[in-house]
Amino acid sequence: MPAPAPSEPEPRDPNSPSLSHVMRVSAALIDLADTLVADFDPADFLYRVTEHCMDLLDIGDAGVMLAAPKEPLRLVAASSERVRLVELFELDAQEGPCFTAFHQGATIHHTHLSTATPRWPRFSARAHQAGYCAVHATPIRLREDTLGVLNLFRRTQGPLPEPDQQLARALADATAISLVQQTTLEQHRTVHAQLQQALDSRTIIEQAKGFLVASHQTDPDSAFHQLRAHARHHHLRLAELARDIVAGTTTLPAPTTPAQTTGRKK
Structure with missing residues (x-):
């Protein structure tokens, strides 16, 4: 008895998300x-x-x-x-x-x-x-x-x-x-304290971005990218690294390549 012919694949719904998108979500x-x-x-x-x-x-x-x-x-x-x-x-x-x-x-x-x-x-x-x-x-x-x-x-x-x-x-x-x-x-922290910490962190991060923009002659997006990359590479909190940069206790090297914006275009 001949083997059954392979069935035709189900047509893909054009409105359904791709598997890669589902995995990213x-x-x-x-x-x-x-x-x-x-x-x-x-x-x-x-x-x-x-x-x-x-x-x-x-x-x-x-x-x-x-x-x-x-x-x-x-x-x-x-x-x-x-x-x-x-x-x-x-x-x-x-x-x-x-x-x-x-x-x-x-x-x-x-x-x-x-x-x-x-x-x-x-x-x-x-x-x-x-x-x-x-x-x-x-x-x-x-x-x-x-x-x-x-x-x-x-x-x-x-x-x-x-x-x-x-x-x-x-x-x-x-x-x-x-x-x-x-x-x-x-338990010793409240929603107020958690949100306040996030708000306070942004202030010091913006100060560090401004410092890097001035010292490295770069743009704000590139400065933030460098700040965050350094924090991740050295397992540091973003706000703590920013505070050290503003205080002058930590110095980041100037980028070796021309500044590039990190924004995504649609």
């Missing part, structure tokens, strides 16, 4: 859940959140804003210097989709930054001038408490694709759970 969620360690670094953790967003979502840049209880919203991580300046402008102006998403505790879409809107006129003009065409802001929430906002900036008009919206929600939820989970591990 799984790895990202596992990475964000891995906070129960003695040397947990909230500053580095929040920058990893932006990196996962850049890797998995159809966006040009990402940022994370957090607020300690009864404290104002503050920027704690950004994927590039360009988006950092836009986010700081938004906080200073107290208008924009990210600011609104935090205070309303709801996802906000702003899909046409080139079109004047009475809701956020100054933010829209500033973001569009920086090269962004749309913003998707997802609150970082744990039950009824809003801890911050995950801000996703696109360089093309239109809403974030629905699968990416769902994944952004999952990444925001994982961020909230991980921050509170780490706080619970150390």
Whole structure:
């Protein structure tokens, strides 16, 4: 009896995610859940959140804003210097989709930054001038408490694709759970202290970036890349290394190759 002919492969659904994408999503969620360690670094953790967003979502840049209880919203991580300046402008102006998403505790879409809107006129003009065409802001929430906002900036008009919206929600939820989970591990610390540490860390990191920009004649993105690479290579906390650089007790060598930006284009 002849062997049966091999069956035709099932046609692939063009809307289904590829296996490699599914594996990257799984790895990202596992990475964000891995906070129960003695040397947990909230500053580095929040920058990893932006990196996962850049890797998995159809966006040009990402940022994370957090607020300690009864404290104002503050920027704690950004994927590039360009988006950092836009986010700081938004906080200073107290208008924009990210600011609104935090205070309303709801996802906000702003899909046409080139079109004047009475809701956020100054933010829209500033973001569009920086090269962004749309913003998707997802609150970082744990039950009824809003801890911050995950801000996703696109360089093309239109809403974030629905699968990416769902994944952004999952990444925001994982961020909230991980921050509170780490706080619970150390009973003497509170959510307020955990968030405050992340906020304080950003200040010293920005100071160290400025120091490297001036001393190495490089750009802010390259300076941060060098700072973080050195911290990881030597198993140092990002904020502690930044503090030593500002204090002058640690010196990083000047880059041996021309500065390159680390932003990802879509």
